[in-house]
Amino acid sequence: MNQLVLINKFLLIGGLLAVSNQVTSFPLAAMSGESSIKTVAYEDVKALKDNKDVLLIDVREPSELQKTGVLPGSINIPLGQVENVLKNASPEDFLSKYGRPKPDVNFPLVFSCQSGRRSLVASETAVKLGYKNVSSYGGGWSDWEKKSKQ
Ligand SMILES: *[C@@H]1O[C@H](CO)[C@@H](O)[C@H](O)[C@H]1NC(C)=O
Numbered sequence: 001m002n003q004l005v006l007i008n009k010f011l012l013i014g015g016l017l018a019v020s021n022q023v024t025s026f027p028l029a030a031m032s033g034e035s036s037i038k039t040v041a042y043e044d045v046k047a048l049k050d051n052k053d054v055l056l057i058d059v060r061e062p063s064e065l066q067k068t069g070v071l072p073g074s075i076n077i078p079l080g081q082v083e084n085v086l087k088n089a090s091p092e093d094f095l096s097k098y099g100r101p102k103p104d105v106n107f108p109l110v111f112s113c114q115s116g117r118r119s120l121v122a123s124e125t126a127v128k129l130g131y132k133n134v135s136s137y138g139g140g141w142s143d144w145e146k147k148s149k150q
Contacts, residue, residue: 037123038135040110042147045137049073054108055100057082059122060141064114068141071112075100079118082111083125105130112137112144 048056049072056074058065065076075098077085085094086103094102103109109126111119111134119136126134137143 036127036132036134037120039138040135041137042139042143044135045071045110045112045144046148048110052100054110055103056110056112057122058141059111059113059118064141068114068145071141071144074112079113079122082122083129086126086129086131103131105132107131108133108135110135110137113140115142116140 045056048054051073056071058071058074058076059079059082060076061078062076070076077098089097089102091102094100109123109131111122111126113119113122116136116138119138119140123134123136139147
């Protein structure tokens, strides 16, 4: 084997390693985040109406809620405020603003939005903050509206 071939082989292996690192690190990170986020369906969310052991958080904007309606039993924290509120709001402020005790990291959270995209982002935020029982209403208000009319 001459030196040129050897160098080429090293470059090839180095290249493959670099590529495989890039390819695997992303999906792995995404998967480990998502695997701890459960998806709940209409019937589950409907049952939350009078359940004080789970906190249902609608992360749409207040203007959207005014236009469409409010999920029974939900509180409203727009997506842009979720991280700050969960991280920094004092228990007193949380209770007086949302009418529910501030959840600790073991308290089950269910996030909802319009179509399921923002609720997933909010869920990832909560997981990142250490919340251990986090779910996203996959269908969101779109699904709720359809099914609650049936
Ligand atoms: C997560 O919360 C749900 C209620 O939404 C509860 O039924 C379930 O047992 C909890 N899971 C864990 C692992 O605590």
